[in-house]
């Protein structure tokens with residue numbers, strides 16, 4: 001069964017101040033199967049975050065439906081973990097308490113929280129930093145904490161909105177490799193928003209190339225490339241060239 005089914009989804013934002021509406025998404029259909037890794041790729045403003053927010057349950061479509069495991073999404077839920085561009089950690093809590101935060105909300109005892117947190121801290125490569133505070137860690141490490149926090153609830157779906165966008169190039173590449181390793185180990189369905197073509201091609205099993213105004217899926221590409229992905233390989237560059245064509249305004253119009 002498909003994990004995520006997006007059918008005929010449109011989103012219109014009412015702009016009362018300017019008396020004009022913004023059609024952020026128009027008639028989007030995408031299906032993401034269990035354990036697939038879908039990258040939403042497209043230019044700024046094409047509606048990537050809007051689509052992700054609707055899967056997360058932060059917002060609702062104007063038309064169409066978003067289903068996760070057959071249920072229409074009405075609100076956020078622990079079956080979907082979300083990682084944003086900024087980790088949004090609680091600065092007054094040490095790493096392990098941030099990672100186990102949702103468990104605390106559920107009333108879990110300290111010993112259980114500490115034990116569970118350690119599993120996921122180890123998984124994201126932060127062993128030894130359990131008692132550090134967010135301000136004592138680098139941006140990349142803070143993002144690892146955010147990823148560990150999302151993984152801890154063992155959600156079937158992880159939604160990531162440009163999680164490595166604020167990191168330097170080297171850290172971003174390290175984090176991409178880490179994420180693929182975690183995904184291969186942990187499994188689960190991932191939807192990952194990016195405007196980096198190399199990032200999408202390094203990570204995904206699929207890339208949904210989006211075009212702007214109004215946002216729609218120009219093409220859903222299945223990435224049949226071996227892992228680890230070699231960004232210098234001819235096949236990688238063939239797909240990259242095809243995506244660049246799709247993203248050109250004329251290509252998108254015909255896509």
Ligand SMILES: Nc1ncnc2c1ncn2[C@@H]1O[C@H](COP(=O)(O)OP(=O)(O)OP(=O)(O)O)[C@@H](O)[C@H]1O
Nearest residue numbers: 013014022024043044045046047048049050051195
């Ligand atoms: N709450 C809102 N109210 C009004 N318009 C909005 C709102 N949220 C998004 N939009 C508009 O919808 C369109 C899509 O925005 P969205 O943030 O989803 O794009 P994006 O592809 O994620 O962009 P970026 O890559 O720059 O983050 C944009 O034109 C944006 O201005």
